[in-house]
Amino acid sequence: MLAVGCSSNEPAQNNQAAPAPSDSSKETPTPQDQHSKLLLLNNLKEPTSLDPPIGFDQISYDILNNMMEGMTRLGKDNNPEPAAAKEWKISEDGKTYTFLLRDGIKWSNGDPVTAQDFEFAWKRLLDPQTASPAAFLGYVFEGGEAFGNGKGKAEDVKIKALDDKTLEVKLAYPAPYLIHMVSNPAFFPVHKATVEKDPKWAADAKTILSNGPFKLTEWTHDSEVKMVKNENYWDAANVKLDGVTWKMIDDENTEYQMYQNEELHTSGVPADMADQLFKDNKVTVADSAGTSFYRFNVTKEPFDNVNIRKAFSMAIDRQTLVDYVLQVKQKPAFAFVSPGMADPAGGDFREVGGDYVKFDAAEAKKLLEQGMKEKGYKQLPEVTMSYSSGTTNEKVAQALQEMFKQNIGVDVKMQKMESKVLTAEQKKLQLQLSRSSFLPDFGDPINFIDGFQTGNPMNRTGWSNPKFDKLIKDAYNQPDNKKRFELMHEAEKTLFEDAPIAPLYFYNSTYLQSDKVEGIVRHALGYMDLKWADLK
Structure with missing residues (x-):
């Protein structure tokens, strides 16, 4: 499902030998060890990257969230709690944050985790050389946007390690969501010496270092990732699992069969079995956040016309889509920001x-x-709808194709693409109408809508609106939270007046889970957390 703010990628044929496991892989529990607690999960696909600022999607961040840890970590109630930082102080004007790291925190190789690691990591997130799709999140720091755009210097970004245990950051504007935001994997620390020594450090289990509940021991690309409990984690006493194996099975029926055979402890809900599984009370439905949608390329015909864009969007029967195609109780999306965020x-x-x-x-x-009249068309130009691989994506695309045919008489061609290619083509504005999904990086509506600003790398529509841009800018600089939310409402309304996107449905989390499993936390505004998981 999730690619968020993000997108995922399709497993490729793996024709090369798996890398030799590191020495620590000898600790990996196996199903044959009756005393081990080895959780078996499906990650669907190969992670885009396990380098925190690069793997900006669900298939990377679910794994990273359990290998690493930032200043804060989302608790069981979805609220941020102290993690690498034991506490923090906020200035009266809300623009200076001082994080105090806890004692004894270590990397998986035993080195201490320092404030310098965080300074290096957060500036690296912004560095144009890193080319992080999450770099815009760091624009919250004073000097961050200029550095991220190649117009400033790293030393001008107001992120500074005052000593090994103290990190001070100064913000460009008040950001009441900062403590939530720094729990996001994009803000995880990295081991400075390792990153500087080896540019490919994040591609192999032998060179990846962790500071979270688990550490990576094996990575057989396009097949599986194995991790074991990290004995150097500061809160290891509360980690109950011995290890986790993540498979990469991008077929819902195969996944379900493996679940039935106890080769996986959880599974998605196959659409053709959803009715029966719901009737049998086998399905768990949990709150989630994020939106599935399609992007119109406003620089290409015929979607350079707002009424044609609105016609395509209005031709989508979203209720039918969730009831009869998806069949797992999602809510139809009639706007972009998903439910779940309190409004002042x-x-x-x-x-x-x-x-x-x-x-x-x-x-x-x-x-x-x-x-068509406004464009002078006697016949609508050919329309190609592009979507990323995956069973659900294909079913949704087929349903939309039929709706466009039945409701507005347009024959739309379909083009299935590997997810990384789709994203790259979107960024280059090469596609007419293309599938996307958004998962929030922190729990504030600004995270949903600011990506449609002019020139934002998350825009990918060619759309630009000065009024919208100003509303977002004003929202960022508005210290009064009630007024800030009013500006965000106006911005979302402006977005739909021009209709560069067609929302489909809001995500939820529906899954099957073995009775042997307890304690997995699936954050509505974050990523899967196995810190508290256990096997009976």
């Missing part, structure tokens, strides 16, 4: 903002006719 006006941001799109086939036809 009272209630939830989504409830306060309301809906911005709807399904209306008759109105969609009228909008299409109007748009």
